[in-house]
Amino acid sequence: MKIAIVAPSCSLKREAAERVATIVAERGDCALVVHPQCFLTDGHFAGPDAARLAALREVMADPDVDAIWFARGGYGSNRIAEAAALDLPDAAKRKLYLGYSDAGFLLAAFHKVGLEVAHGPMPQDVLRDGGEAAVGRALDYIVQRSDSALETGLNGPAMAFNLTVLSNLLGTSIEPDMAGRDLLIEEVSEQYYRIDRAMFHLTGASAIRTIRRLRLGRVSYVVENEPEFSRDEKAIVRDWCDRSGIAFGGQADIGHDAGNKVVPFGPSRL
């Protein structure tokens, strides 16, 4: 089992790469390749679009790589997601792709073309308090597809996204088919008014009206609203579910934290 880390958004911290390599060595059940592109920088990004896309396509085409693990979020994977999903080599179809946050653009684009994707912890998460557990959970899923790594409320086809990321891919060429699925959302570092506005956008989209139910993960590091918003994320999400007739399925065990559980998007359609 060989795992390749690439960084389609922002660059990976060297300390994170080293700590994940140590964890992998101690497990002894898989091999890890950290693509040098992970440490490139180009303004906000882990290298220019072309470099990020080339590294991703390179590991996708490598028949020896079993899983591609997105290094971290930030911003930028949307800029290469459509191109990354075009003209897939056969080797790309026999891999798992794991990540969350900004990497959700790739989860969407790749699921749409039939690849096996899952929403879950990323290498940079090792730097969080308790981050070793998050990375261990991701590896348990990548290597063994362990049930213990999974979000516990899953009982049918599901998808998971950062709310703002999902809002920004609706209506684009990488919008996936969500019909009949549980949709799990989480958020970080946004103001409540932005969360309310994104929920307006989300629940107003025809693609979202087809889901089975909406489940709310953790919303963390909420940025102060001036004046105070007077409603928290649970009230906001319930309100927009009620308004739009989308079933609310309760809380979900995902978020920008070490407790983030794995949500597979279901088997490949290839």
Add this chain to the structure above:
Amino acid sequence: MKIAIVAPSCSLKREAAERVATIVAERGDCALVVHPQCFLTDGHFAGPDAARLAALREVMADPDVDAIWFARGGYGSNRIAEAAALDLPDAAKRKLYLGYSDAGFLLAAFHKVGLEVAHGPMPQDVLRDGGEAAVGRALDYIVQRSDSALETGLNGPAMAFNLTVLSNLLGTSIEPDMAGRDLLIEEVSEQYYRIDRAMFHLTGASAIRTIRRLRLGRVSYVVENEPEFSRDEKAIVRDWCDRSGIAFGGQADIGHDAGNKVVPFGPSRL
């Protein structure tokens, strides 16, 4: 000519209302009614949804009111926009509706049902440096439809929106038909990575692919990006126009500032 101010988003500052009333009195060519709802507060909003909607519907139905002037932006008009545009009384069809920023949700919804709307300065703008000129320009347009108030690059059907507001209404029930129009966008208080992401979303939408061309207004108070983004708004917008095949039409004289010019959405379709 009677003008009514209501606040579908956040509450109007009393000082702004007083200064606008003074300007109107000095002009002597119109009458002003500031609806008391403008001064309500409910958390983030100028009163609960029901109160904001009721005030708006009340002035829409008033046959003596010739123009409805949205008090200010902020956030919240999306929460009542769909309901405000339903079952229109005849009196609502014989008015002009003016505002920008968050009020863009109403401009979209109202244009979609055939009302006469325009993107332009709002009463709260009087508090800006040079704000009297902005308010005077809005009144020149409301009272006289003065050409001098108009954005100077208009040479065909146009629309104008705050970028983030437009991104958040795409795909919802209030998305207007933009085919063949110039689309003018402006932005305030966002980071470059968010502007880039919103442009990805915007230019990926089928509704936007039908526009004649995209013109870029001012992008002000850009929030610091960490790390630095390395591209400014002009480069970002040009890039996404190039990627999507949307014609770029150059700069536009709109923005969150006292220089903000008026952009009518064209005549009513009623």
